[in-house]
Amino acid sequence: MSDAVLFDAREDGIAIITINRPDQRNCLSREVREGLRGAWERFERDPALRVAILTGAGEKAFCAGGDLKEMVETGMTVPPLDMYALPYDTIELSKPTIAAVNGIAFAGGWMIAQACDLCVASTSAKFAITEVKVGRGSPWAAPLIHMIPQRIMMEIILTGKPITAQRAYEIGLVNRLAEPEALMECALELAGEILDGAPLSVKAGRETVMLATEMGRAAALQAARSAHEHCYNSEDAQEGPRAFADKRRPEWKGR
Numbered sequence: 012m013s014d015a016v017l018f019d020a021r022e023d024g025i026a027i028i029t030i031n032r033p034d035q036r037n038c039l040s041r042e043v044r045e046g047l048r049g050a051w052e053r054f055e056r057d058p059a060l061r062v063a064i065l066t067g068a069g070e071k072a073f074c075a076g077g078d079l080k081e082m083v084e085t086g087m088t089v090p091p092l093d094m095y096a097l098p099y100d101t102i103e104l105s106k107p108t109i110a111a112v113n114g115i116a117f118a119g120g121w122m123i124a125q126a127c128d129l130c131v132a133s134t135s136a137k138f139a140i141t142e143v144k145v146g147r148g149s150p151w152a153a154p155l156i157h158m159i160p161q162r163i164m165m166e167i168i169l170t171g172k173p174i175t176a177q178r179a180y181e182i183g184l185v186n187r188l189a190e191p192e193a194l195m196e197c198a199l200e201l202a203g204e205i206l207d208g209a210p211l212s213v214k215a216g217r218e219t220v221m222l223a224t225e226m227g228r229a230a231a232l233q234a235a236r237s238a239h240e241h242c243y244n245s246e247d248a249q250e251g252p253r254a255f256a257d258k259r260r261p262e263w264k265g266r
Contacts, residue, residue, distance in 0.1 A: 125151075136175075
């Protein structure tokens with residue numbers, strides 16, 4: 012791994028991925044983009060890792076967005092589709108991800124936080140889709156309509172003005188708020204709550220949410236039933252009720 016992106020594989024099944032360029036406000040430079048791609052691929056390949064937390068080094072910025080200097084130097088027009096390693100979009104992931112936003116999440120910073128399944132934020136964090144301020148675009152924001160109301164989304168995109176972490180929480184963009192010094196603790200707590208669940212149930216549950224987002228009601232129900240078959244037929248599906256009856260913690264096998 013490049014030192015531009017740090018990877019901490021914890022023994023409890025949580026991977027902490029940190030954008031490590033605080034002096035550049037953790038912008039999405041080439042080395043950061045390559046580091047993130049490698050980190051996501053490493054997380055997906057390792058069967059011992061079940062949840063990933065993405066954050067930024069320092070207190071000022073989670074990620075300030077794309078590298079504008081690079082855009083000027085290259086005369087960049089439409090960014091290549093594979094330019095950014097976005098979870099569940101340009102890179103395939105099957106496990107839950109959490110964005111831990113510790114400062115500004117502007118433009119591409121909002122983009123990578125939005126791409127994660129869940130988001131916790133420091134009370135001092137700020138979010139903005141600033142592309143209108145620099146003549147760029149935010150086509151990646153389209154899925155945002157499934158997270159926040161249309162008119163709020165319209166205002167955020169058309170004005171480019173930042174919103175506070177509290178406002179992001181109120182509109183449903185952020186799951187949980189924490190004081191700056193407790194942000195990672197909050198993210199780890201949320202990850203731990205996911206780890207308490209049976210791995211196959213968590214996987215099928217995540218797929219159900221995405222199916223419901225992208226399909227109509229009847230089609231989503233049918234697809235979700237299919238997604239859960241492996242879960243219902245697993246050893247864990249017998250272990251869970253047995254552990255409940257025995258008044259003990261279940262021992263998940265993921266099979």
